[in-house]
Amino acid sequence: MLFWFLLLCVQLMLGWIRASELTFELPDNAKQCFYEDISIGTKCTLEFQVVTGGHYDVDCRLEDPDGTVLYKEMKKQYDSFTFTASRNGTFKFCFSNEFSTFTHKTVYFDFQVGDDPPLFPNENGVTALTQMESACVSIHEALKSVIDYQTHFRLRETQGRSRAEDLNTRVAFWSIGEAFILLVVSISQVLLLRSFFSDKKTTTTRVGS
Numbered sequence: 001m002l003f004w005f006l007l008l009c010v011q012l013m014l015g016w017i018r019a020s021e022l023t024f025e026l027p028d029n030a031k032q033c034f035y036e037d038i039s040i041g042t043k044c045t046l047e048f049q050v051v052t053g054g055h056y057d058v059d060c061r062l063e064d065p066d067g068t069v070l071y072k073e074m075k076k077q078y079d080s081f082t083f084t085a086s087r088n089g090t091f092k093f094c095f096s097n098e099f100s101t102f103t104h105k106t107v108y109f110d111f112q113v114g115d116d117p118p119l120f121p122n123e124n125g126v127t128a129l130t131q132m133e134s135a136c137v138s139i140h141e142a143l144k145s146v147i148d149y150q151t152h153f154r155l156r157e158t159q160g161r162s163r164a165e166d167l168n169t170r171v172a173f174w175s176i177g178e179a180f181i182l183l184v185v186s187i188s189q190v191l192l193l194r195s196f197f198s199d200k201k202t203t204t205t206r207v208g209s
Helices: 002-016 131-197
Strands: 019-026 031-038 043-052 058-063 069-076 078-084 089-096 105-113
Touching: 019 031, 031 105, 043 058, 043 069, 043 089, 043 131, 058 078, 069 078, 089 105, 105 131
Parallel strands: none
Antiparallel strands: 019 105, 031 089, 043 078, 043 105, 058 069, 058 089
């Protein structure tokens, strides 16, 4: 009984969510666009974050079906933008790394369209929910919070790992450079000291009578 109850809650939650969530790689000098069909009056939220690459920045641009720019930011590490669709049609949002000449970026975005409708028809009505329905609603809200926390923690972990690996690479190259310089200085000092204590050859010249 408990298994079917939990399965019902999960199916209800997954069936109502409408969102586009993706992590993708954006090469240098590249631009990637995505499209979403939205109805008029729908509230939408675009959230993005650069996970790895360079200075962790990217250009973002959002346009409505007529080409009007709703949102435009340059070299942003992360941001969130909420708007309400003023017309029906296909909205376009693009991420650009064209300002970078050799650095790839990994970008995460979450595009939420509309609010989650009630799980049950009488959730917002005057009729009281049953105990099972109330439990489903509570589990639904808790699972949404868990998913959001897990997503942000995964992004932080990935970004922290990338920075740690980059720092480790720099430290390794710096250590190799220091070792090479130390070796050169040591050899130079040995040669210099040997030149101080080495016997100089003397030449004698006989003066004839």
